[in-house]
Amino acid sequence: xxxxxxxxTGASRGIGKACAFAFARADYQVFINCRNSVSELxxxxxxxLSAGGSCRILPGDVSGSADVKRIFHQIEQSARGLDVLIxxxxxxxxxxxxxxxxxxxxxxxxxxxSSVFYCSxxxxxxxxxxxxxxxxNISSMWGTSGAxxxxxxSATKAGVNGLTKALAKELAPSNIQVNAIACGVIDTDMNAQxxxxxxxxxTDEVPAGRFGSPKxxxxxxxxxxxxxxxxxxxxxxxxxxxx
Numbered sequence: 001x002x003x004x005x006x007x008x009t010g011a012s013r014g015i016g017k018a019c020a021f022a023f024a025r026a027d028y029q030v031f032i033n034c035r036n037s038v039s040e041l042x043x044x045x046x047x048x049l050s051a052g053g054s055c056r057i058l059p060g061d062v063s064g065s066a067d068v069k070r071i072f073h074q075i076e077q078s079a080r081g082l083d084v085l086i087x088x089x090x091x092x093x094x095x096x097x098x099x100x101x102x103x104x105x106x107x108x109x110x111x112x113x114s115s116v117f118y119c120s121x122x123x124x125x126x127x128x129x130x131x132x133x134x135x136x137n138i139s140s141m142w143g144t145s146g147a148x149x150x151x152x153x154s155a156t157k158a159g160v161n162g163l164t165k166a167l168a169k170e171l172a173p174s175n176i177q178v179n180a181i182a183c184g185v186i187d188t189d190m191n192a193q194x195x196x197x198x199x200x201x202x203t204d205e206v207p208a209g210r211f212g213s214p215k216x217x218x219x220x221x222x223x224x225x226x227x228x229x230x231x232x233x234x235x236x237x238x239x240x241x242x243x
Contacts, residue, residue: 003054005029005079006225007071009062009119010089012037014188015138017044018214019086022222024053028084031075035061035089062089063110068118081126084225087116087160088138092190097151105152112156116163120178128174134225135171137164137180138217141239144182157182161235168233177232179224184239187211208240 006023010016011032021044024030030048034041038059048055058074060067075082090112093104120135127133142150143157161180168178185191185202191211194202203210220238224231237243 003027003029003079004083005031005075005081006084006086007031007033007058007075007082007119007123008086008088009033009115010035011044012040014190015183015186015214015217016086016088018218019088019221020044020048020055022215022218023084023086023225024048024051024055026222026226027053029054029056029079031056031058031071031082033058033060033062033071033089035059035063062115062119063107064114065118068115068122072122076126081130082123082133083127083130084134084136085119085123086136086138086221087119089115090138090156090190092150092153094149094153094193096149100152108152108156112153113159113163116160120163120167124171124176127176128171131175133171133174133176135164135167135176135178136221136224137178138221139164139180139182139235141182141184141237141243144235144237145243164235165233172232175229177224177229179232180235181217181220181224182235182237182239182243183212183217184237184242185211186217187213206240206242210240212238212240 006028011020012034045055139160140157142154146154164180
């Protein structure tokens, strides 16, 4: 049986980093990607290799088709293809919609949604050929409910959710499962700009009384990858009861 392979986008920190560690511990050959924080990505690789895992870094901008083609060409040079794709790369924008520049809108749309399209499109042919595969999209509860002053972010995550549901139907006959994890408030750098007062106010809104951890998201992603072949097309809330 061949070593299973996973690509985690946006893996230099937060949820992506936690996913890389979780899959490495489960004996996957782990390919990790980020756009800018290459030194941090190399540190993730170093930690995985030091623990006896298998890891290769593939820096690049997954919001563009050219870089995605290059990344998947590199994967195919050392592995037959992916068994699991974790579409995690994402950015946020907090502010009024009327204050957004065209470039802000285009950047968040490309990073959060187009990247899922490009990476999924590249991963699918191998998965279809082997009649198995898992695509796990890291989404947000705001893709379901929407958030004031995060209209663009909410729209991109709603797009991810719609793509997840449609692609799951398209790929189910090939035994490929496509699901999304709709994260609630997770303790990552994306929430680091919050003041202590804002953090406490947000914590008070979460029925579980705390932020989620990146490891909790990673554990769920690994569970989806390893089990549940009849579970597909689902937007799985991991939000401490927020919604």
